[in-house]
Amino acid sequence: MHRLVILCLSSVTLTLGVESQLPPPCDNEIYCWGSILHQIQTAKLFNDDKYFVDMKLRAAPDVVLSAFRNLSNVHPEVPRDKLQEFLDSYFEEPGTEFATWTPPDWHEGPKFLGAIADHKLRDWAGKIHDLWKSLGRKIRIDVRDHPELYSQIYTPHPVVVPGGRFRELYYWDSYWVINGLLLSEMRCTAHGMIQNFLYLVNRYGFIPNGGRIYYERRSQPPFLTLMVESYYKATGDKEFLREALPILEKEYEFWMRNRSVSVRAHGSEHVLNRFNVEADLPRPESYTDDLELAEGLSKDQKQQLWMDLKAGAESGWDFSSRWYIQTHNHSRSNGRLGETRTSQILPVDLNALLCRNEKTLASFHRELGDGDSAVRFDQAVTRRLEAVEAVLWDAERGAWFDYSLVTQSKRFEFYPSNLAPIWAQCYSGPEFEEKAVQYLKGSGALQFPNGVPTSLNDSGQQWDYPNAWPPLQHMLIEGFSRLSSKEAKELAFDLAQRWIKTNWLAYTKYDAMFEKYDVNGDGKPGGGGEYEVQLGFGWTNGVALQLLDQYGATLTSGGRRVCSGLLLPLVISAALMIH
Numbered sequence: 001m002h003r004l005v006i007l008c009l010s011s012v013t014l015t016l017g018v019e020s021q022l023p024p025p026c027d028n029e030i031y032c033w034g035s036i037l038h039q040i041q042t043a044k045l046f047n048d049d050k051y052f053v054d055m056k057l058r059a060a061p062d063v064v065l066s067a068f069r070n071l072s073n074v075h076p077e078v079p080r081d082k083l084q085e086f087l088d089s090y091f092e093e094p095g096t097e098f099a100t101w102t103p104p105d106w107h108e109g110p111k112f113l114g115a116i117a118d119h120k121l122r123d124w125a126g127k128i129h130d131l132w133k134s135l136g137r138k139i140r141i142d143v144r145d146h147p148e149l150y151s152q153i154y155t156p157h158p159v160v161v162p163g164g165r166f167r168e169l170y171y172w173d174s175y176w177v178i179n180g181l182l183l184s185e186m187r188c189t190a191h192g193m194i195q196n197f198l199y200l201v202n203r204y205g206f207i208p209n210g211g212r213i214y215y216e217r218r219s220q221p222p223f224l225t226l227m228v229e230s231y232y233k234a235t236g237d238k239e240f241l242r243e244a245l246p247i248l249e250k251e252y253e254f255w256m257r258n259r260s261v262s263v264r265a266h267g268s269e270h271v272l273n274r275f276n277v278e279a280d281l282p283r284p285e286s287y288t289d290d291l292e293l294a295e296g297l298s299k300d301q302k303q304q305l306w307m308d309l310k311a312g313a314e315s316g317w318d319f320s321s322r323w324y325i326q327t328h329n330h331s332r333s334n335g336r337l338g339e340t341r342t343s344q345i346l347p348v349d350l351n352a353l354l355c356r357n358e359k360t361l362a363s364f365h366r367e368l369g370d371g372d373s374a375v376r377f378d379q380a381v382t383r384r385l386e387a388v389e390a391v392l393w394d395a396e397r398g399a400w401f402d403y404s405l406v407t408q409s410k411r412f413e414f415y416p417s418n419l420a421p422i423w424a425q426c427y428s429g430p431e432f433e434e435k436a437v438q439y440l441k442g443s444g445a446l447q448f449p450n451g452v453p454t455s456l457n458d459s460g461q462q463w464d465y466p467n468a469w470p471p472l473q474h475m476l477i478e479g480f481s482r483l484s485s486k487e488a489k490e491l492a493f494d495l496a497q498r499w500i501k502t503n504w505l506a507y508t509k510y511d512a513m514f515e516k517y518d519v520n521g522d523g524k525p526g527g528g529g530e531y532e533v534q535l536g537f538g539w540t541n542g543v544a545l546q547l548l549d550q551y552g553a554t555l556t557s558g559g560r561r562v563c564s565g566l567l568l569p570l571v572i573s574a575a576l577m578i579h
Helices: 002-016 035-043 049-053 061-074 080-090 111-115 119-135 141-145 173-183 187-204 224-235 238-258 284-293 299-315 348-367 371-392 416-424 431-442 470-481 486-510 538-551 572-578
Strands: 136-139 260-265 268-273
Touching: 035 049, 035 061, 035 080, 035 284, 049 284, 061 080, 111 119, 111 538, 119 136, 119 173, 119 486, 119 538, 136 141, 173 187, 173 224, 173 470, 173 538, 187 224, 187 238, 224 238, 224 348, 238 260, 238 268, 238 348, 260 371, 268 348, 268 371, 284 299, 348 371, 348 416, 416 431, 416 470, 431 470, 431 486, 470 486, 470 538, 486 538
Parallel strands: none
Antiparallel strands: 260 268
């Protein structure tokens, strides 16, 4: 069997004009590699490459492959009109894999709405609560019975999806979706989504990026343990926790075994984690983008770039100048997407998340009476803290910074992720807290009226300035709100007020929630990157509901409360950093 896969892969790489020593994005010759994918995507029959790889087959794969071979024998480069005829004959539009479904546990007026003082925000929160119904999806049984006809990965329970082009389950999005569902008292739907993720870990050993087979070689930031924590806090269901815990450990072991690297600092070896995907063909859902980006590169450079683009997708930050490592003599502000080297960067946020996972796993074992296992994870936390502080922490600047394996040095650009250890409580003493507050105040990132930008670099990528993203806002706010100082708590409230006002103004203008927002314009959605800004939107809804729950008594729709001068532009000179 292994030899057969290698032989098939060799024929694929000949078709593409590239060579591969690694597995393709998945083992499916139609959706992940091969002549059909190559010719249809490069013909650009659709505005979005994701459209084709989400289509359902009308016939068995061998029938479709045989038909295309016959067509190629007549036309080695199949004309566009013939490709369209082939598509019409053998593929159905995306979406047929889903059945109509409304979450049965949705109901009017969840309790938290009553605590929102501003009546406009309270009415808006009710409309966000309504959106769960439109984002619910149930996979048809036919996907389970005939998986060969679909790119959709079957999961046994219905899901709430992000929205727009993201018509299937996504991993890290779902953490904020589940928290929102729990506030909406939709425990059954939240429980089913978590069960789907546990099912995926049992099937793959990890959770794919999303619910499509073309995501099978990459994951996303591992939030499953925190999903289980949220559900357990809401329900106290100890039996569920007991059943989930071995699977959570299995996922943790995947990240430690497959996504870790040893680094030497201050005379000691430390193990930290990174994003790293060993599949060196173009992403099927962004096929032509990857081909065009690699034009003019050598074979080895193409393969490395395609692996690092997948690693960027695994990070969730797809894409950002954060992942650029230059091979030319120019500043990062002039960097290019083709210089993405995600696998060569140790990210602060991933390591902070794994630190929080280790703490949470220790607490789960203690809750279930397994002291020995709890100690094992306590020791993992100790090792993680030592590694994070030795490699990523910078005492002079007062924050944590990504580390380049290429230059063996920290990368000092501003990103909200530089403060992820505050959210994760992954630091060893109170002195880190005050330094982190002062770092954020002095960073220049607080001068924008509509949220904290993802960076201060206007690269044209969507995970950069001027875009602000819901999960990053929430991690900052949650982290600073937990600190003991009044200044940190006021800063958290101010950030919450800015974000809620931005979301609310956009909703009043467009009657929609967006995946990201522009920090400069009241109610302006974000942009840039590989696709148009998407509506929906799962994690935006979840974050908004959490902030309205936490601060509902004091948030207003009309503006920000003045908090110790924090609303003034703090570092005007930061404007120079943006261009």
